Amino acid sequence: MNWNLPNILTVLRLIAAPGVAIMFLYFHRPWADWAALTLFVGAAVTDWFDGYLARLWKQESNFGRMLDPIADKAMVVIALVIITGYSGMNPWLILPTTVILFREVFVSGLREFLGARAGLLRVTKLAKLKTTAQMVAIAVLFLGTGLEYLEGLSLQGMTAESYVAAVEAGLAQPLRPCGSLGCATTATLIGLLLIWIAAILTAITGIDYFIKALPYLRDDK
Template sequence: MIWTIPNTLTILRLLAAPGVAIMFLYFHRPWADWFALTLFIGAAITDWFDGYLARLWKQESRFGAMLDPIADKAMVVIAIMVITGYSGMNPWLILPATVILFREVFVSGLREYLGGKGPILKVTQLAKWKTTAQMVAIAVLFLGTGLEHQEGIMRQGLTVQEYSDLVSQGLADPIRSCGARGCSSYATLVGLVLIWIAAALTFVTGWEYFRKSLPYLRDGQ
């Protein structure tokens, strides 16, 4: 492997993937949420820069082409695992998360099985948009989990409904000027919409890869 800047950025993104989960091991919430969000966004930005710089400086390599999708998948899978755990296993999140995780494992298995015929499953433009949608959705969901925990501290043990009643009675101030519901509910709602969009793109690209691989999955091929 040549230690070019694009390859180094890809390796740093791969190392950042487990770092997202480690934030919750060494820091208390909501600081863990904010550090994980910052680390995830920083790593996501390198996903654009490493490819751009590799093409600009003509430093594209087989190592980078191999490691780049692995780093992307590691980031998405680990982040989704963390978010689903801290979101209370929200079924509206579990379903799109399942679609995303299933597709990533399925396509990786297809590529491994096809071996030398792997180029037929090369990354498409829609797959790149899929990855972007996943990362944006995950970032917004991290924002939602962090705000939810912070708002829980501010409510001092009251439920959302109890706090809303106090706000409506003028006995408590709306949290962070987002109304009685608080900012976390809006961030989470936007994140859920985005993750469903990402899941739809994920399903479409997975089906496209499966369709392309069908001729090579028949006996005698």
């Protein structure tokens, strides 16, 4: 294995995947949310740079081809587990998350079964697009959980009516609106929309891979 810059970036992205979860062990919220968001976005950016630099400098390697999708999947899976937990098990998030996790496990199983013929399931442009969609959606959802926690601190257990009265009396800081909705609600709704789009793309790529592998799944007669 060559320790060139593209491979180093890929390894760092793989290390960053569990690092996102570790942020919630060493930081209090909302600092944990912001730290996880920063780490996730930074790692996601390397997903584009490592491939680009490997092609530009002609440093593509089998190690990079093997580790790159693993790092991507680890980032997505760990982040989705964290967000789902902190979102209060929102069913609108659980369903697309389930689709994404099922597809990743299913395709990994297909690749393992095909063995030397796993090259049939090469990463397509649509698969790269779904990975980008997943990462953008997760980043926005992390933003939503952080803002939601801040709004919770501002409310401090008050009802909406008592909070408004407290703001008018100068006893509480007003929440910053984003249009007609609060910023947390806006970010969460946008994140949910994006994760559903990502889930649809994820399902389509999974079906595509299954169709490609289907001739090799039939028993010889």
